[in-house]
Amino acid sequence: xxxxxxxxxxxxxxxxxxxxxxxxxxxxxxxxxxxxxxxxxxxxxxxxxxxxxxxxxxxxxxxxxxxxxxxxxxxxxxxxxxxxxxxxxxxxxxxxxxxxxxxxxxxxxxxxxxxxxxxxxxxxxxxxxxxxxxxxxxxxxxxxxxxxxxxxxxxxxxxxxxxxxxxxxxxxxxxxxxxxxxxxxxxxxxxxxxxxxxxxxxxxxxxxxxxxxxxxxxxxxxxxxxxxxxxxxxxxxxxxxxxxxxxxxxxxxxxxxxxx
Amino acid sequence: xxxxxxxxxxxxxxxxxxxxxxxxxxxxxxxxxxxxxxxxxxxxxxxxxxxxxxxxxxxxxxxxxxxxxxxxxxxxxxxxxxxxxxxxxxxxxxxxxxxxxxxxxxxxxxxxxxxxxxxxxxxxxxxxxxxxxxxxxxxxxxxxxxxxxxxxxxxxxxxxxxxxxxxxxxxxxxxxxxxxxxxxxxxxxxxxxxxxxxxxxxxxxxxxxxxxxxxxxxxxxxxxxxxxxxxxxxxxxxxxxxxxxxxxxxxxxxxxxxxxxxxxxxxxxxxxxxxxxxxxxxxxxxxxxxxxxxxxxxxxxxxxxxxxxxxxxxxxxxxxxxxxxxxxxxxxxxxx
Numbered sequence: 001x002x003x004x005x006x007x008x009x010x011x012x013x014x015x016x017x018x019x020x021x022x023x024x025x026x027x028x029x030x031x032x033x034x035x036x037x038x039x040x041x042x043x044x045x046x047x048x049x050x051x052x053x054x055x056x057x058x059x060x061x062x063x064x065x066x067x068x069x070x071x072x073x074x075x076x077x078x079x080x081x082x083x084x085x086x087x088x089x090x091x092x093x094x095x096x097x098x099x100x101x102x103x104x105x106x107x108x109x110x111x112x113x114x115x116x117x118x119x120x121x122x123x124x125x126x127x128x129x130x131x132x133x134x135x136x137x138x139x140x141x142x143x144x145x146x147x148x149x150x151x152x153x154x155x156x157x158x159x160x161x162x163x164x165x166x167x168x169x170x171x172x173x174x175x176x177x178x179x180x181x182x183x184x185x186x187x188x189x190x191x192x193x194x195x196x197x198x199x200x201x202x203x204x205x206x207x208x209x210x211x212x213x214x215x216x217x218x219x220x221x222x223x224x225x226x227x228x229x230x231x232x233x234x235x236x237x238x239x240x241x242x243x244x245x246x247x248x249x250x251x252x253x254x255x256x257x258x259x260x
Numbered sequence: 261x262x263x264x265x266x267x268x269x270x271x272x273x274x275x276x277x278x279x280x281x282x283x284x285x286x287x288x289x290x291x292x293x294x295x296x297x298x299x300x301x302x303x304x305x306x307x308x309x310x311x312x313x314x315x316x317x318x319x320x321x322x323x324x325x326x327x328x329x330x331x332x333x334x335x336x337x338x339x340x341x342x343x344x345x346x347x348x349x350x351x352x353x354x355x356x357x358x359x360x361x362x363x364x365x366x367x368x369x370x371x372x373x374x375x376x377x378x379x380x381x382x383x384x385x386x387x388x389x390x391x392x393x394x395x396x397x398x399x400x401x402x403x404x405x406x407x408x409x410x411x412x413x414x415x416x417x418x419x420x421x422x423x424x425x426x427x428x429x430x431x432x433x434x435x436x437x438x439x440x441x442x443x444x445x446x447x448x449x450x451x452x453x454x455x456x457x458x459x460x461x462x463x464x465x466x467x468x469x470x471x472x473x474x475x476x477x478x479x480x481x482x483x484x485x486x487x488x489x490x491x492x493x494x495x496x497x498x499x500x501x502x503x504x505x506x507x508x509x510x511x512x513x514x515x516x517x518x519x520x521x522x523x524x525x526x527x528x529x530x531x532x533x534x535x536x537x538x539x540x541x542x543x544x545x546x547x548x549x550x551x552x553x554x555x556x557x558x559x560x561x562x563x564x565x566x567x568x569x570x571x572x573x574x575x576x577x578x579x580x581x582x583x584x585x586x587x588x589x590x591x592x593x594x595x596x
Contacts, residue, residue: 062475088477101470102465113465114476116458122478125459125490132458177474 015040015209016061016092016179021070023056023233030056030235033070036211038179043201043210043221045241048230049253054213055097057230058183061211062094063087075178089117091178095168097213103157107148107167110156111139114174139174146170147196162189169200180204182212186219198223200222221245229253282591294535295313298441307433308505313545314444314503320525320537321451322494327523329455330487331467336377336397337495340370342514343400343489344496348502349416349509350409359430361499362445370496371489371555378488380480397519399512404514415510419503436505443501447494452534454490464489495522526564528569530576539577 016038023031031053038044046054059065061072062083071080074092082090102110115135116122124131143152146166151159156167165185172180185201186194194216201210202223214220220227220241227244229236237247244250319341326332344366352362381392405408411417421430430436454460466473466480476481479591503509512518521544529540544562551558573580582592 064471064474082480085474085477085479093477094475096471096475100469100475100541102468104468104471105465113461113473115476116462121458122462123459123486125454125457125486127457128453129456129458129461132461171476225485 013040014038016072016074016211018057018061018072019070021057021060022068023053023060023065024068030233031060031067034230034233034235036061036228038209038211039226040178040209041206042225043205043212043223045224045227046211046230047215047217047220047227048236051232052230053233054230055183056233058094058181058213062092064250065109072176088175091175092181092183093163093172093175093177093179095172095183097183097187101156101159101164101167101171103154106153106155107143107151107159108136108139108153110167111174112136113124114171115139118175134197142170142174145173146200162193165189166193166197169197173200173204177208179209179211180187182210182214184213184215186214186216217245283452284591286590286592290535295445298444302434302437309545311437311440311505311547312502312549313542314440315498315505316522316541316545317538318444318447318501319495319498320522320529320541321448322491322498323522324526324529324531324533324537325451325454325494326487326491327526328536329460329467330358330463330484330491332382332484332488333386333390333523334381334393334452334488334491335516335523336393336400337492337522338514338516338518339373339377339397339400340492340495341499341502341518341522342404342509342512343373344370344499345503345509345513346410346416347496348500349419349503352422352504353416353419354409358426359504360423360438361424363497363504366500366503367493367496370499374489374492374496375485378485378492382484382488394516394519397514398516401511401514401516404511410509410511413511415508416503417506417508419509421504421507430504440501440505443497446532447497451494454487455534459483459486474549524566526576528565528576530579530582532592533576533578533582536576536578543577 014037016036018034018036021031021034021036022029036057044253046057048054057118060067063079063082067080071078073079074087074090075089079090081089085168086189102113105113112132115138116132119135121132121135140152143149146165146169148167151163157203158162159167165188169182169185182201189197198219201212205209212224214224224241226239227241228238229244229247229250231253236253237244237250319337321339323334326334347369348362348366350361351357351365357365377393377396380396381389405412418530421436423429424435424439428435428439430439462478462483466478466483470480499513502513503581525540525544526537527540528543529538530536543565547561547565548558551561569576575583581587
């Protein structure tokens with residue numbers, strides 16, 4: 001299934017790569033010598049048991065953590081020492097494992113905040129808030145795309161967990177990122193939302209690179225072109241889902257429990 | 261089915277919209293009443309007292325811009341208030357500036373001080389931020405103690421009020437009062453606009469979820485610095501005008517107690533409410549005024565008031581009112 005999806009996509013090229021990525025917390029090595037290549041127009045999954053270092057890799061790639069060793073290149077530029085907000089402006093945008101919305105803003109405002117900077121409307125302290133109304137069309141498009149139209153004016157805090165995650169994806173897409181890093185986008189979602197979000201990810205991956213941490217292996221089997229398995233901070237296996245899921249060591253790491 | 265439930269039970273969003281509509285109506289009513297009161301107030305109260313109150317109210321509101329709307333607790337705001345008082349006093353007395361330019365000099369000076377202090381302090385958070393601002397403001401205090409132009413312990417005395425725009429004589433206390441009132445209203449409008457602007461929206465999002473704001477590409481430190489400078493400039497506006505009202509600028513206004521007092525005013529009135537600090541300042545200044553003539557030590561009373569506030573009504577006077585039954589009926593919402 002994954003193979004047939006790959007065939008119709010445009011030529012992949014590396015947009016984000018890490019070499020020898022290592023992070024120590026004191027004596028504990030959370031990530032050891034990880035090499036990653038994320039391709040344009042591909043969905044890349046990062047899987048592995050709890051504590052394998054998946055989120056740490058995310059934090060390193062997005063510069064929320066500084067690597068102990070190794071280098072990171074985004075679109076040909078070395079970003080190993082770049083600040084996280086700068087990295088975001090360069091087109092590498094992440095979501096968080098714990099839902100990251102602005103709880104006391106409405107759904108519309110959440111999306112508009114994301115749109116403000118790219119549209120040059122974030123520093124004007126002399127304009128009324130109604131100046132942001134010209135972002136509404138684009139915001140509504142995004143809200144509709146993720147199926148939040150009915151909740152448009154609700155507070156983000158009042159949304160269910162799954163809907164918050166959907167909203168977060170909408171705000172991430174508002175930045176039109178070149179590389180999208182999604183940390184467990186489906187965690188805690190109902191089946192209906194999983195279907196929606198899978199569709200969205202597949203759609204957006206046509207024109208950008210996506211790296212996602214995901215536990216739901218059927219989702220991984222369905223939408224990911226490439227899988228990297230982490231265990232204790234190291235890469236255990238790599239390849240397409242079919243190959244990886246047949247790997248003896250991977251089955252052992254997952255205790256042979258799941259097969260999609 | 262859905263249609264029925266939509267009409268019979270209002271959605272939370274619908275209720276919110278309705279409430280905020282009521283709130284803006286009541287806000288408008290309160291605003292008109294408040295302004296009308298301030299316009300006629302000199303007929304009933306001692307003008308100097310009213311002017312002092314307005315200066316401190318503006319100072320507290322400027323401080324609240326930082327604490328309530330940006331989430332930064334500065335312990336060095338006396339630097340901007342007192343510093344601007346010195347700058348204005350010096351500019352008017354020694355350089356012969358007209359009052360409007362004198363106040364402007366105070367505002368610009370305070371903004372520059374805010375830029376320096378903010379630039380150093382903004383990298384740290386919470387208690388460390390507060391400590392750095394305190395340390396820097398103590399340094400500024402000693403600078404003022406030693407510097408030539410501040411005239412040390414004496415302060416700058418007999419500052420001329422001059423003629424506003426060359427023809428309004430500010431030596432008349434009525435003219436002076438309406439000048440202070442105009443400055444106060446302008447300051448409040450600036451704060452209101454600042455909060456309800458595209459910039460204010462980003463500040464709000466940073467307060468709500470800083471990591472997310474960073475991941476959306478916002479350089480959080482710059483926005484905080486922007487708010488810090490704006491807060492410092494407005495505190496300077498209040499300080500500069502105060503120097504003209506009292507016709508002197510002294511060390512009292514740059515001392516750390518002044519930084520503490522403005523925190524007290526803001527907490528008493530209600531953090532994060534636009535008008536709360538006005539009431540907080542009103543209460544503190546009134547208490548000080550009435551107790552100044554008695555033998556009873558003012559600091560003990562304000563200390564007790566502060567303790568009661570922290571223990572019993574943490575949201576502050578206006579915050580408690582918003583959250584109360586009456587406040588909610590009127591359509592207000594209090595959220596921290």
